[in-house]
Amino acid sequence: MSAVLEIRITLAGTERVVAAGTTTGEALGADGRTVIAARVNGDLRDLAAEVSEGDVVEPVAIDSADGRAILRHSTAHVMAQAVQEIFPEARLGIGPPVENGFYYDFDVKDPFTPDDLKRIEKRMREIVKQGQTFSRRPVSDEDAREELAAEPYKLELIGLKGGAAGSDDGADVEVGGGQLTIYDNLDPKSGELCWKDLCRGPHLPTTRVIPAFKLMRSGGAYWRGSEKNPQLQRIYGTAWESREKQDEYLRLLEEAEKRDHRKLGAELDLFSFPDELGSGLPVFHPKGGVIRRIMEDYSRRRHEESGYSFVNTPHITKEHLYKVSGHLDWYADGMFPPMELEGARYYLKPMNCPMHNLIYRARGRSYRELPLRLFEFGTVYRYEKSGVIHGLTRVRGLTQDDAHIYCTRDQMRDELKSLLRFVLDLLRDYGLEEFYLELSTKDPEKFVGSDEAWEEATETLREVAESENLELVLDPGGAAFYGPKISVQVRDALGRTWQMSTIQLDFNLPELFELEYQAPDGSRQQPVMIHRALFGSVERFFGVLVEHYAGAFPPWLAPVQVVGIPIADAHAPYLQDVAKRLRERGIRVEVDVADDRMQKKIRNAQKAKVPFMLLAGDDDVAAGAVSFRYRNGEQKNGVPIEEAIDEIVDAVERRVQV
Ligand SMILES: [Zn+2]
Numbered sequence: 001m002s003a004v005l006e007i008r009i010t011l012a013g014t015e016r017v018v019a020a021g022t023t024t025g026e027a028l029g030a031d032g033r034t035v036i037a038a039r040v041n042g043d044l045r046d047l048a049a050e051v052s053e054g055d056v057v058e059p060v061a062i063d064s065a066d067g068r069a070i071l072r073h074s075t076a077h078v079m080a081q082a083v084q085e086i087f088p089e090a091r092l093g094i095g096p097p098v099e100n101g102f103y104y105d106f107d108v109k110d111p112f113t114p115d116d117l118k119r120i121e122k123r124m125r126e127i128v129k130q131g132q133t134f135s136r137r138p139v140s141d142e143d144a145r146e147e148l149a150a151e152p153y154k155l156e157l158i159g160l161k162g163g164a165a166g167s168d169d170g171a172d173v174e175v176g177g178g179q180l181t182i183y184d185n186l187d188p189k190s191g192e193l194c195w196k197d198l199c200r201g202p203h204l205p206t207t208r209v210i211p212a213f214k215l216m217r218s219g220g221a222y223w224r225g226s227e228k229n230p231q232l233q234r235i236y237g238t239a240w241e242s243r244e245k246q247d248e249y250l251r252l253l254e255e256a257e258k259r260d261h262r263k264l265g266a267e268l269d270l271f272s273f274p275d276e277l278g279s280g281l282p283v284f285h286p287k288g289g290v291i292r293r294i295m296e297d298y299s300r301r302r303h304e305e306s307g308y309s310f311v312n313t314p315h316i317t318k319e320h321l322y323k324v325s326g327h328l329d330w331y332a333d334g335m336f337p338p339m340e341l342e343g344a345r346y347y348l349k350p351m352n353c354p355m356h357n358l359i360y361r362a363r364g365r366s367y368r369e370l371p372l373r374l375f376e377f378g379t380v381y382r383y384e385k386s387g388v389i390h391g392l393t394r395v396r397g398l399t400q401d402d403a404h405i406y407c408t409r410d411q412m413r414d415e416l417k418s419l420l421r422f423v424l425d426l427l428r429d430y431g432l433e434e435f436y437l438e439l440s441t442k443d444p445e446k447f448v449g450s451d452e453a454w455e456e457a458t459e460t461l462r463e464v465a466e467s468e469n470l471e472l473v474l475d476p477g478g479a480a481f482y483g484p485k486i487s488v489q490v491r492d493a494l495g496r497t498w499q500m501s502t503i504q505l506d507f508n509l510p511e512l513f514e515l516e517y518q519a520p521d522g523s524r525q526q527p528v529m530i531h532r533a534l535f536g537s538v539e540r541f542f543g544v545l546v547e548h549y550a551g552a553f554p555p556w557l558a559p560v561q562v563v564g565i566p567i568a569d570a571h572a573p574y575l576q577d578v579a580k581r582l583r584e585r586g587i588r589v590e591v592d593v594a595d596d597r598m599q600k601k602i603r604n605a606q607k608a609k610v611p612f613m614l615l616a617g618d619d620d621v622a623a624g625a626v627s628f629r630y631r632n633g634e635q636k637n638g639v640p641i642e643e644a645i646d647e648i649v650d651a652v653e654r655r656v657q658v
C-alpha cells in the first residue's frame with residue numbers, strides 16, 4: 001500500500017519525476033568526476049544534496065568557472081587539513097577560491113618555509129589518494145561555537161554571519177547568512193572523522209576527484225585584510241581539472257614572469273621606484289623616458305589631427321573645487337589628505353575633469369564651438385592601499401591622457417562613434433590588436449539625466465561595437481549614476497586582458513558646474529560631457545606594453561633602434577659615419593666602441609633587445625656596405641649603406657614590429 005513519494009523537478013529544461021530522497025547527483029546521473037556539483041534553483045549544491053518538489057537542477061562541470069571554484073576550494077580544505085596535521089598549533093583563518101587558484105590563511109608562530117610547503121604538499125597528495133569524502137552537516141550557532149572553540153577566527157566569523165555576505169575578504173565562503181554548516185572530511189573505509197571546517201560549501205564528493213594541484217607560495221596577510229588585525233600566514237595554491245590544464249597555466253605563469261614589467265624595467269634600465277619617493281611613485285630613466293616621450297608625442301600628434309585642443313592645469317587645488325564636483329563626497333577615500341596653506345585646504349588632484357570644466361566655463365560658449373575637445377596629459381594622485389600597488393600598473397602618481405569632450409545632445413551620437421574608432425585605431429598603432437568592449441548600462445534605481453539620453457548613448461555604443469565586429473560584454477546596471485560607460489578591454493600577447501580605454505558619458509558634472517552654451521535660437525542649453533582616457537594612464541600603458549612586447553619594443557618605440565658593432569676596432573670610424581647618417585634621418589643609434597669582443601657586443605645588444613644591429617668588417621668597408629643582424633639571430637650581409645638606412649627608416653615609419 002505504501003506509495004513511494006514522488007516529486008517533480010526540472011532537469012536540463014525537461015520536467016522529470018523522481019522518488020523522494022533522490023540526490024542531485026542521482027538526478028543528474030553525475031559521475032562525480034566531470035560533473036562535480038549541481039546548481040539548484042540558481043544556487044550551488046553538493047551532489048549529495050536531496051532535491052525537492054519544483055527544483056530546477058543543472059549540472060556543474062569541473063571545467064566550468066563554478067566547477068573550478070569548487071575544486072579549488074575543496075583543495076584549500078585538503079591543504080588546511082594537511083597544515084593542521086603537520087602544525088597542530090596552526091589556527092584557521094579564511095580559505096576562499098580565487099582566480100586561477102585558492103589560498104588559506106593560518107595563524108602560526110613562524111612563517112612557512114619552502115620546505116614546509118613541500119611537506120604540506122606531500123601530505124595533501126596522501127589525503128587526495130585516500131579519497132576522503134566531504135560531508136555536509138548543518139549546525140546551530142551554539143553547537144558551532146562549541147565545536148570550534150579552539151578556532152578563534154572561526155568563532156569571529158560565526159558572530160559575523162549575515163554581515164559576511166558579499167564581503168570582499170572571502171569570509172562569505174564560510175558563513176553566508178542563514179544556517180551554518182560544517183564540512184566533515186571522512187575516511188572512506190571507516191567513516192571516521194579526519195578533519196572538519198566551518199563552510200558553506202559545496203564541495204567535491206571526495207578528495208580523490210582533485211585531478212591536479214600545486215602549492216605556489218606563501219606570505220603574510222592580515223586577518224580580514226586590516227592592518228589593525230593580527231598577521232596570518234597565507235599559502236597560495238592552484239588546482240585544475242587536468243594535468244594538461246595545470247601545466248598550461250604554469251607555463252603561462254612562467255612566461256608572464258619573464259615578461260614582468262618590473263623585472264624588465266630594471267634589466268632594460270627603463271624606470272625604478274626609489275624608496276625615497278614612496279610607494280607607487282615611479283621615476284623614468286633616460287631609456288624609459290625616450291619610450292614615454294615617443295608614446296606621448298605620437299598620441300599628441302594624433303589628437304591634434306583629430307581636432308583636440310591642448311590645455312594644462314595645476315596639480316593642486318583648493319578644496320572648494322572638489323566640493324562642487326562631489327569628489328569629496330564620493331571619492332575622498334581615493335584622495336591624498338589635504339594640506340593647509342594660508343588658511344585654505346588644498347588637495348592634490350585625483351582627476352582633471354573639474355579643472356577642464358573651469359576652462360569650459362571661463363567664458364560664454366556658443367554652439368558653434370562644439371564639440372569642444374579638451375586634452376591634457378594630466379598628472380593626478382590617488383591614494384591606493386600599499387597592498388594593491390603593483391609596478392607601473394597600479395601607482396599613486398599617474399599621468400592620464402585625459403580628454404573631456406563637450407557637445408550637444410544632437411552631436412553625441414556621431415561624437416561617440418568617431419571617438420571609439422579613434423581609440424581603437426590608436427591602440428592598434430601601439431600594437432594591440434585584440435579587443436572586446438564592455439558596456440555598463442543604467443542602474444534603473446540610481447541615475448541622473450533623461451532616459452532618452454541614456455538610451456541613445458547605450459544604443460550608439462552598441463552600434464559601434466557591432467560595426468567594428470567586436471565582442472560586446474554587457475554589464476547591466478553597472479554604470480555609475482552619472483552616465484553609461486564603455487571600456488575597451490585589450491588582450492595582450494599572452495592572452496591576458498587589461499582594461500585600457502574608457503569612454504564615460506556624464507550628465508551630472510555639466511549640471512553641477514552649470515555649464516552652458518548658447519543654442520542657435522539664442523537659448524541657454526546644457527552640453528553633454530564625455531570623459532575619455534585612452535591609455536588609461538601613461539604609466540599603466542607603458543607597463544602593459546613592456547609585458548606585451550616582452551621588452552622587445554617595435555623599432556619606432558625602442559629607446560635604441562640601432563647598435564653599430566665593429567668587427568674590429570679599425571671598423572669603428574666607418575660605423576660612426578653610418579651612425580651619423582642614420583641620426584640625420586632621425587634614428588636613435590649607438591656604436592659600441594667598448595673593449596669587448598664582437599660576440600660579447602652582439603650578446604649585449606640582444607639583451608638590450610635592440611631591433612637592429614649593424615656589423616661592419618673589411619668586406620663591408622670595401623663595398624660601402626653593412627651587415628644586418630636581427631633580433632631573431634638572422635643575418636643579412638653586404639647591404640649597401642643607403643639601402644640599410646632606408647630599411648631601418650621604413651620600419652620605424654610604418655611602426656611595424658621586427
Ligand atoms: Zn570551506
Ligand SMILES: [Zn+2]
Nearest residue numbers: 351352353531
Ligand atoms: Zn574626467
